[in-house]
Amino acid sequence: MKQDTPVMNCIFSRRSIRLLKSDSIPKEDIELMLKALEAAPNAGNVQPWAFYVVRNQKVKDELCEYSFNQKSVSQAPVVFVVCAKPEVSAAQYGDAGRNLFCIQDTAAAVQNLLLGVHDMGYAAVWIGVVKENEIAATLKLPKDQRPMALIPVGLADEMPAPYERQGWEKITQWID
Numbered sequence: 001m002k003q004d005t006p007v008m009n010c011i012f013s014r015r016s017i018r019l020l021k022s023d024s025i026p027k028e029d030i031e032l033m034l035k036a037l038e039a040a041p042n043a044g045n046v047q048p049w050a051f052y053v054v055r056n057q058k059v060k061d062e063l064c065e066y067s068f069n070q071k072s073v074s075q076a077p078v079v080f081v082v083c084a085k086p087e088v089s090a091a092q093y094g095d096a097g098r099n100l101f102c103i104q105d106t107a108a109a110v111q112n113l114l115l116g117v118h119d120m121g122y123a124a125v126w127i128g129v130v131k132e133n134e135i136a137a138t139l140k141l142p143k144d145q146r147p148m149a150l151i152p153v154g155l156a157d158e159m160p161a162p163y164e165r166q167g168w169e170k171i172t173q174w175i176d
């Protein structure tokens with residue numbers, strides 16, 4: 001079986017990069033990243049999400065403050081904010097939509113973004129440790145939107161070694 005396909009190489013070589021250069025990203029590259037976000041699988045194709053592209057330094061600094069001063073948020077030229085719309089999912093799937101599917105859908109979108117960004121030669125990190133209410137206030141989010149992740153994106157200024165994994169052999173049971 002082939003392990004060195006472009007997709008497998010992208011999956012295996014991606015890593016979280018927290019030190020980013022401030023060089024700006026061309027708009028057409030950002031638009032392609034947005035397209036990757038939106039291409040994610042999502043329950044019933046309900047698309048319970050909204051995306052924000054933050055390039056304004058003052059706003060990035062505020063987002064940085066509300067993500068416990070994780071510096072990549074203020075240093076990156078672009079910060080994507082991926083929001084879930086729980087009530088859009090709930091309208092279709094009730095509590096499962098509100099509490100589970102919209103979160104899974106946005107997580108799939110973030111992973112699409114991370115892989116797309118990596119494939120395009122940029123770097124990123126998924127920032128989930130945030131003060132949700134403060135982020136919502138900073139971005140003046142409508143009441144039906146919940147910020148799920150910040151993703152600072154830019155050119156890498158470091159190349160950390162990959163994180164160790166447990167090893168799938170240890171955590172997988174085959175049920176034949």
Ligand SMILES: Cc1cc2nc3c(=O)[nH]c(=O)nc-3n(C[C@H](O)[C@H](O)[C@H](O)COP(=O)(O)O)c2cc1C
Nearest residue numbers: 014015016017018070125126127128129130162163
């Ligand atoms: C839900 C979620 C939240 C995360 N939040 C943060 C975060 O706030 N700050 C950070 O530096 N990394 C964060 N990460 C990135 C993880 O730390 C990283 O994926 C993990 O250490 C494995 O490293 P790798 O991405 O290089 O494989 C988050 C990842 C996920 C999936």
